[in-house]
Amino acid sequence: MKKLALPAVLLLAPLLASCAAAAPVDDAASTAPPPATAGEVHWSYHGAEGPDEWSHLTDDFAACEAGDAQSPIDLPEHADEKLTEHPRITSSPTVGESVDTGHTVQLVPDGDASEIEWRGDEFDLAQVHFHLPSEHTVEGRTMDAEFHFVHTAEDGQVLVLAVLAEEGGAENEGWQPFIDGAAEPGTDDLPIDVASMLPTDPTFEEYGGSLTTPPCTEGVEWVIYHEPVELSAEQIAVLREKYDDNARPVQPRGDREAHEGTITVEQ
Incomplete structure (x- = not known):
């Protein structure tokens, strides 16, 4: 398996360099990004x-152009800032249902599949x-x-744990149900x-951003x-047979910094 060093800051709130806690997002945005049912507006x-026109389809999508902390972004090879806090994932095997949203396919758990404790x-x-x-x-x-x-808190905050994938040799058994x-x-x-779906290397990059689909809500x-x-x-x-091009183009990173840390996984 090839190992790729990603920059350290990829997440949903305008954390910027301060690493402040993510700001709350509204319930409609937090339940299931990418939101296939974002109003009645087709995108x-x-x-x-397409992405260049999202903000013009409805005022509800204004953040797609006006926002200054949009996702995805291009990550640096190495992050200068190191985090001392370590997120903890508790993984509990369960079952779920696959749902075609019209923009992607989701796997929606019936029970508590994972919980992340963070800040x-x-x-x-x-x-x-x-x-x-x-996308990144x-x-x-x-x-x-x-x-x-996509993880959500009771107050509406959203945390997205992202896993990149590349084509390799053998079938990945952990991902076969998906x-x-x-x-x-x-x-x-x-x-x-x-x-079983996560990389073995616990190193991650963290930053504050947005949903990558309309309404492009920030605070993720x-x-x-x-x-x-x-x-x-x-x-x-x-x-690829289902959706061969459903990625939003990279957005300006601005003054946002990436932060590198490690995550703990418990079962």
Whole structure:
């Protein structure tokens, strides 16, 4: 498995260099990004309803252009700032259902699949979805896919745990239930074992950003693993057959800094 060093700061709130706690986002935005049902306004990844036009489709999407802490971003190879706090993930195997949103396929857990404790807050997994190719880049390099583990807190804060993926050799067993659900949306009782879906290297990058889909709400905290997971060519092909280009282009990073840390996973 190739190992990729990502910059240290990828998350959902305008954390900027201060590393302040993520600001709350409204419930509608926090429940299931990417929100396929963002109002009645149709949006897409191409043409007259594509990313360059999102902010013009409705005032509700104004942040897609006016926001100054948008995601995704291009990450540096190495982050200068190191975090002393360590997020903790508690992974509890459960089952869930796959849902085609019209923009991606989500795996929605029936029970408590994972909980993240971070800076005094607790975030529960709402859903996992994919983008192809990756939305975040590293020194301009795009990966084959990117998965977002969207976690929400009771007060509406959103934390997205992101895992980049590249095409490798053998089938990745930990990701096969997700692949099966992507192949046949609507499938239920799919096993979800978050711990088996994460890279072995606990190093991550963290920053404050936004949802990567309309309404592009800011105040989202991003935590992105350094090391990509490997999926087989056949597994990538299943995702590509569903959505072969559902990635928002990289947004200006501005004065936001990346921060590097390590995460603890408990089962």
